[in-house]
Amino acid sequence: MRIFDPHIHMTSRTTDDYEAMYAAGVRAIVEPSFWLGQPRTSPASFFDYFDALLGWEPFRAAQYGIAHHCTLALNPKEANDPRCTPVLDALPRYLVKDNVVAVGEIGYDSMTPAEDTALAAQLQLAATHELPALVHTPHRDKLAGLHRTLDVVRESDLPLDHVLIDHLNETTVKAAKDAGCWLGFSVYPDTKMDEERMVAILSEYGPEQVLVNSAADWGRSDPLKTRKVADAMLKAGFTEDDVDRVLWRNPVAFYGLSGRLVLDVPGTDATHEGNSILRGGA
Amino acid sequence: MTGTPPGIGALRARTEAALGEAARAWLDKAATEAASGDTGNQQTPAPWELRFAEAGRRCGTEHADDARIVLLHAARADTPTLTRLYEQGAAAERRAVLAALPHLVPGPDALPLVEDALRTNDTRLVAAAVGPYAAEHLPPHHWRHAVLKCLFTGVPVDAVAGLAARARGDAELARMLGDYAHERTAAGRAVPDDLRRVLALTTPPNPEAEES
Structure with a gap:
């Protein structure tokens, strides 16, 4: 079984996780830039983070046989802090880079005017750079957030079929599907979706355009949730082809819209700019 | 002074x-x-x-x-x-x-600090942010999101200063709480007691009491 986790924050995970993910079948991942738990206060700390997503993290992933790409953006929560908004001006020089396969995560957090501005601007950046966009739906007031998100996408130059709407659930899946977007589901231990509910949604809405991710990060989360969903699908009577479609071909098709997806893991030497992940190494 | x-x-x-x-x-x-x-x-x-x-x-x-x-x-x-x-x-x-x-x-000059704290997921800061200063100055949209944030992060709504007074008759807050309760139910999860409590507080003042 081959698995593509289209949304996972490996910066917050350990090499044990990489090892377990590979053993479970994960061969490709996309790491969206996001909030770090501790709010940032200057654009420079975003740039160091972006550089890590483009440099150190793909190197780490390759050590475990996993292809790593990223999506870059100013996340909606920090878009509310005027100290961070200059990140928007610097994004164009990052969005041209090989490993960037979408603009994201963008979307709404508290649905403020500053978030409206950042979302619209970054959808435009995606259109300009011929990239798809990973748009998450907010934790709070989710359905209202989804409708407002779809309105902003419709007003942008980015086609709806270049947009992956993430963190969907039973109350939001229909509107996102009707709009023609790609449908993302984050499977968590005790929030968002779980395996059984994911299977129920797949049974009701079909596997077309559906992507399942672990969204694992520094919070309570599980980087093996993709595999657990695959197992639950098989148990519920889905075919191996269905599983391959949801957990491999759909994410490949979506991020492939960037024209930049490279799924062969490049061989790496043992160091990255002189640093090894092997303790005691250089 | x-x-x-x-x-x-x-x-x-x-x-x-x-x-x-x-x-x-x-x-x-x-x-x-x-x-x-x-x-x-x-x-x-x-x-x-x-x-x-x-x-x-x-x-x-x-x-x-x-x-x-x-x-x-x-x-x-x-x-x-x-x-x-x-x-x-x-x-x-x-x-x-x-x-x-x-x-x-x-005055409202220090609201950016409250908003910063409400952007964190640190429940100690979220609880401190929804005190009397927020009750007096936080605009309605931000205040509603602050209440929801308490429900999402498990901060007891008792921490929200002036909760009853600000929630009373707030139809938009009631709508947001209703949507959240629906989302919880659709996911097969329990609706938090605090959600029901705040929802009850949004009931508009008795119209008869305002007549005459």
């Missing part, structure tokens, strides 16, 4: 009574320093600002918030100073700044 804001005298008396002798002496000295008019800047903090930072070690964590509020008040810290202390502070210092706002800032 316009006199002592309500509550601060009692807070200081209560704090001093709760402290041991050495800590009480330390707080008195620090408060005197704070009242001396020394002001710090981005690079060089005033001496009392270092006392503000170390209050946890000197007074014990259970009294640190109150001791810090005493110091902020003694210094008559203005919004730029409060902002700097918040930005340079660790979580406990930030919490004390948030708690001191109703005593020190009469």
